[in-house]
Amino acid sequence: MKTMHSRESEKTPGLANPFIVGNPVPPTHFIGREHEVTTIKQNLRGPGKGSSAISGGRRIGKTSLLHYLKSLEATQDWKALETEHVFIYLDCLSISPFTAARFWQKVLHLIEPFANAKVKRQVKTLGTKTRIPNVDIEQLFDELADAGKLVALLLDEFESAISDTRSDSADFLNLLRSLINRPLRGLALIIAGRDPLHVLCRDIFAPGSPFYNSFVFVPLGLFSRAEANELIDRALEDTGIVFDEDDREFVFKISRGHPYWLQLACSHLFDAYRSREYKDHHFDESIDRQQAKQYVEDKFRIQARPHFEELWKTCTQEEKRALVAVARRSQEQGLVRRIVAAIRYRKLTREFNVDLDSLINRSIVVKTDSGDFDVFSPIFARWILSEGRKL
Numbered sequence: 001m002k003t004m005h006s007r008e009s010e011k012t013p014g015l016a017n018p019f020i021v022g023n024p025v026p027p028t029h030f031i032g033r034e035h036e037v038t039t040i041k042q043n044l045r046g047p048g049k050g051s052s053a054i055s056g057g058r059r060i061g062k063t064s065l066l067h068y069l070k071s072l073e074a075t076q077d078w079k080a081l082e083t084e085h086v087f088i089y090l091d092c093l094s095i096s097p098f099t100a101a102r103f104w105q106k107v108l109h110l111i112e113p114f115a116n117a118k119v120k121r122q123v124k125t126l127g128t129k130t131r132i133p134n135v136d137i138e139q140l141f142d143e144l145a146d147a148g149k150l151v152a153l154l155l156d157e158f159e160s161a162i163s164d165t166r167s168d169s170a171d172f173l174n175l176l177r178s179l180i181n182r183p184l185r186g187l188a189l190i191i192a193g194r195d196p197l198h199v200l201c202r203d204i205f206a207p208g209s210p211f212y213n214s215f216v217f218v219p220l221g222l223f224s225r226a227e228a229n230e231l232i233d234r235a236l237e238d239t240g241i242v243f244d245e246d247d248r249e250f251v252f253k254i255s256r257g258h259p260y261w262l263q264l265a266c267s268h269l270f271d272a273y274r275s276r277e278y279k280d281h282h283f284d285e286s287i288d289r290q291q292a293k294q295y296v297e298d299k300f301r302i303q304a305r306p307h308f309e310e311l312w313k314t315c316t317q318e319e320k321r322a323l324v325a326v327a328r329r330s331q332e333q334g335l336v337r338r339i340v341a342a343i344r345y346r347k348l349t350r351e352f353n354v355d356l357d358s359l360i361n362r363s364i365v366v367k368t369d370s371g372d373f374d375v376f377s378p379i380f381a382r383w384i385l386s387e388g389r390k391l
């Protein structure tokens, strides 16, 4: 099968790398997540006008999903609804230091362009106050609902909006809950954070029904093979470069379908094939494929190092011990060492059930096809054993 080089790409030496690594992907390049999008849509459009809580580890695609959801408001499907949905994206990290008062000032500012004259006047008056009374905010969303509008507030980095050390966190959550539960329903929330909502709010004391009760949970996991293939097919369209089955297997193996790591691996593979193409137009495919993979692994390892360090630092001591055990089990060479590692792993996973769950929620550990656990990437597993343990 033709692997990487096509005569087409020779004509376009400036061929741009089509893979997106790091920034949230624009809605036009958004891949997969069909189930998650449907869940959030149905919840929001249903009679309950329900709220959703997206969760997932670093770079799993939370912001990309929020941007994609926002882009839906322009579709005929949404425009045809009786209630007008106004999607507002807000990165809670952009409010620094975060206070409830500053949050509401910002939300009001973002709502104003969509409001009718009456609500605009209200927004202007409230905008002059340093502290907006809860009742005024409730009234404002009731007015919006009365005018046939539903504000769908997309709150990114939600963890930065609440903190157990800030005294107004409980009050802030209580107000949000009361707003999304009001009979008139002028507000729905779609929030995104690293941990599931109940974990995020665990240390905030708020009497009454817990905040997370009002949400549908939407955990984001790894891409399936079909989603990974779709990503590759869409990116390579019109580039003249082809990844064959073997290439796909390779990039899937080192990323395990984690969207960011998959894009990173694909991006390096693309570079390898593209630059090789221009160096010598004639080459032995079998050698080149090997070289390209080695190139990708080397690049991946270098580029991933700060990310691995960051992942490692966010783990608790117990999680680190569990990770070492899991990594050892998959990486140890030699029969005796493998058996010892497997025994140790079994003992430790019994002890570390809770920590494994948390690592799985963040896609650092994944469940394999055979029902076992493994570190999401063999490159990260090797890093844990060689460098992580020293940190």
Ligand SMILES: Nc1ncnc2c1ncn2[C@@H]1O[C@H](COP(=O)(O)OP(=O)(O)OP(=O)(O)O)[C@@H](O)[C@H]1O
Residues within 6 Å of the ligand: 020, 021, 022, 023, 024, 025, 029, 030, 031, 032, 033, 056, 057, 058, 059, 060, 061, 062, 063, 064, 065, 231, 259, 260, 261, 263, 264
């Ligand atoms: N649906 C998607 N389609 C294609 N690529 C994606 C998708 N979601 C995520 N990615 C890849 O993952 C990277 C990170 O995405 P994004 O910034 O949305 O993640 P995040 O979870 O918000 O990250 P962070 O934890 O840093 O806030 C993107 O640059 C892209 O490479």
Ligand SMILES: [Mg+2]
Residues within 6 Å of the ligand: 062, 063, 064, 156
């Ligand atoms: Mg993000």
